[in-house]
Amino acid sequence: MNERKPSYYLEQIEKMELELTQLNASRSLVPVERQLEVLRVGNSILLRDRTDPASMYYNRIKGFGLPDLPDLDKLLSYYQVSPCFDMTPDHMTAEVARSLSDRGFIPVEQLVFMYVNLLKEKTESAQNFHIERVTEHTAEEFIRWIELSKKGVQFTQEMIARSKSYLYSPSFLNYMLRIDGEPAAMGSLFLHGEEGYIANDYTFEAYRGRGCQGALLRQRLSDAASLGVKTVYTDVEFGSTSHGNMVKAGFKTAFLNTFWMKK
Known part of the structure; x- marks a missing residue:
């Protein structure tokens, strides 16, 4: 496959990440079902969840840049709590940074977005690990793994019933890795046409450093x-174990984004 321009990957990742966010809202294991809204105002895309206005992830402004500076206060008026500005490098200018800073926003977190172009004949499956894809029969068990990973959080049967069908849909594949029959690691693969998005990687503490996430x-x-x-595609924290795993698997950096939030 011929290498495409950086702008192509940025645009595709932004589309995929938005779709994944909407899916995550629908399947969220929360007491009150999320009501995620996606609003387009000027060049900006506003994500807003009135059921959880303090959530950084579900209350973001994407695509904000120089053309939208005159409407900045209007955009902020859509939120009960100050939102997070999800800034990609193509929209980050000195004027934009100054305007956000003047209203009390500062850069608080960054993510590395990555991509890999697949060659079917060179793609190898995992070996020496017991990995299974989540099915209708194991979806509730998988949710209990998620519950276990959150240490102290408990999911009600209503929350489980609302979410579990998403976990074995054809467009959202989830995986369980066991060692000696015990929960060791899990992860997801979101699919849309000829593109995919790796997400939700987690290894239980007792099994870290044993190659689970690589498998x-x-x-x-x-x-x-x-x-x-x-x-x-995927996103990782710079320098993390996940970042290293992605590089080993052939992923390349597409761009680095920055989350701007109130001080």
Whole structure:
């Protein structure tokens, strides 16, 4: 596959990440069902969840840049609590940074967005690990793994019933890795046409450093390739174990974004 321009990957990742956010809102294991709204105001996309106005993830402004500076106060008026500005490098200018800073926003977090173009004949599945894809019969067990990972959080049967069908849909594949029959690691693969998005990687503390996430990553890339996916995206914290795993698997950096929030 010929390498595309950086702007192509940025645009595709932004589309995929928005779709994934909407899916995550629908399947959220929360007491009150999320009511995520996606509003387009000028060049900006506003994500707003009135059920959880303090959530950084579900109350974001994407695509904000120089053309929208005159409407900045109008955009802020859509929120009960100050939102997070999800800033990609193509929209980050000195004027934009100054305007956000003047209203009390500062850069508080960054993510590295990455991509890999798949070659079916070179994609290998995981070996030496027991990995299974979540099905209708194991969806509730998978949710209990999620509950276990959150240490002290408990999900009600209503929350489970609302969310579990999303976990084995054809467009959202989830994986469980066991060691000696015990929960060791899990991860997801979101699919849209010929593109995929790796997300939700988690390894339980007792099994870290044993190659679990690398194995899950190889399995998901292998499955994606067999399903006809050509490009897979993901996001990681810079310098993290996940970042290293992605580099080993052939992922390249597309861009670095910055989250601006109130002090």
